[in-house]
Amino acid sequence: MRIVTRIVLPIVIIVLLLLSTSLVIVKEWEKGLQLRFGRIVAVYDEPGIYFKLPFIDNVRIFDGRIQTLDTPPEPFLTSEKKNLIVDTFIKWRVIDPEVYYQKVSGNPGIFNRLFEPIVKNNFRAAFGKRDVQTVVGGNVTSKGSKYRDGSKVIVVDKPSDALSLDPKTLEEIHSEDVDIVIRSKENVVPVIAGQEVDLNNTIRQEIERTILVALSVEAKEYGVEIIDVRINGVELPDDVTDNVFKRMRTERERVATELRSKGEAAYIEKVAEADSNRTILLANAYEEAEKIRGEGDAGAATIYGEAYGQDPDFYSFYRSLEAYKNAFQNDGDLLILDPESDFFKHFQQKQ
Template sequence: MNRVGFIASSLLVVLALLSSMLFVVDQRQFGIVYALGQIKDVIVKPGLNFKLPPPFQNVSYLDKRLLTLDSTDTEPMLTAEKQRVVIDWYVRWRISEPSEYIRNVGLDENAGTLQLNRVVRNAFQEEINKRTVKELLSLKREPLMADVKREVLESVRGAKPWGIDVVDVRITRVDYVEAITESVYRRMEAERKRVANELRSTGAAEGEKIRADADRQREITVANAYRDAQKVKGEGDAEATRVYAEAFGKDPQFAQFYRSLEAYKASFSKKGDVMVLDPASSEFFKVFQGSVPISAVSRK
């Protein structure tokens, strides 16, 4: 039984030793083998690899993918005309030489991020000091980013190379500091209000002009219509008078009788109409007094 236990323990020790000597490098990583604190080997190709067990040799990994560094500093920068602006930018970079990177930068990606952030910001400050706000907001932004990338590459490829490659440098936003931005917004708001008030005044004046013209056209139209109506009415009255005169000329007694009836009809159009007259002396009721012969009325 002790022999079986010894064999099992020996196998476990061997397996533990083998597991400490084997390591896998992913295709997204560099594998760095250290021997007593010194870089022994850099594994670039992915796969299964061997090393001595700790503490003789250890392994660490660095990311070989394209990394992104975003700006986090909101400290304003001065332009050529001494305007304070805040910019947002990002940098795409990767580790190209792991040995140089570890010796001159650090053991992980965060070390490169911190140092690269400082270098990029200094390069942006230097280039922005040479340019105006108008140039930062125009198509001249591309040369600015190219100059910043060139300066950053000169810094990381200097006397002590960082072992990294800067692929791209981009500006995502250029803005005034908050105090200036609020002032600009207030001026823009005031200008827009001025333009809006001017448009309202112009619209009101045009509206009054249109209403005045419409009123004038209405008065002219009404006057012309009234004139034409009066003209037609006059012509109708004249024609009616002519017809009445012609008809009455043929039989004056019937005409007088007819006109008396029309007068009676107009005088007693309502049930409550009352007239106080003397039938004996009034000419109004002479038809009822037999002044007009009945034979004349019947003939008509």
């Protein structure tokens, strides 16, 4: 029994050790390569359990999840030769571990360092075709407008479709003579320069989509798929920003001064119009009042005349009373007249 134990136990241990070193577990988010003396003998594209020769084969496992290449803010010249500070990033993942290993030894850091200049060059070319106002303003290319005269446009359904384009077209893409646009729901037909196209996207989205396709062509050489391309932000350099703010401030001040001048002119015009209307209204009112007063005086004269005709003595007496009333209506009034004056004749008459 002891002899069996001494023989079997080491064999079992050796078998278990060989099994543990010959099994390779590839998880859902991983991809791998099996190397034998430095030569690739198997590619692990799918998750599962794989076998290898222990102590002979080596296995390299790569992260197949989406990774990020975040480029630092970079100044790019526009078509007007003005700098814009552009912050971008791309999302990528490994799709061909064999090519990925051969190109960058399976190191994502090496890939990022090698691919970053390619990303910058594509963005530099895209911004070099457009002016500051177009990029910063984010104008929308609407239906019925022409894309860019003098450039050829290829519309594809998805980035991978660009990989199957003919070599001549790919060469034109790399020479920046061609723009590639990924078809959106509204895009229905491929177009060339001068034909109508409905991108229904902002200029930034247009740039992102064009670069996404261009980078997908480049990334294929690294065994990598580009998932997304984004522009984090577009800013003007500090000196340009200061100048822009100064121009904006000057323009706002000019507009404010112009508005104030217009307001002052409108105020003066309204005041003059109101004064004119007031003068006219007062003149009309005075004219109407004088007319009414004249009519009243004429009516009163008529009544006085009729009264005088009916009873001249009473009329004379009444008029004298009115004169007395008006002459002595204030305290301290003093009137010096001849007692024989007609003014006092009614005082001298006997009842």
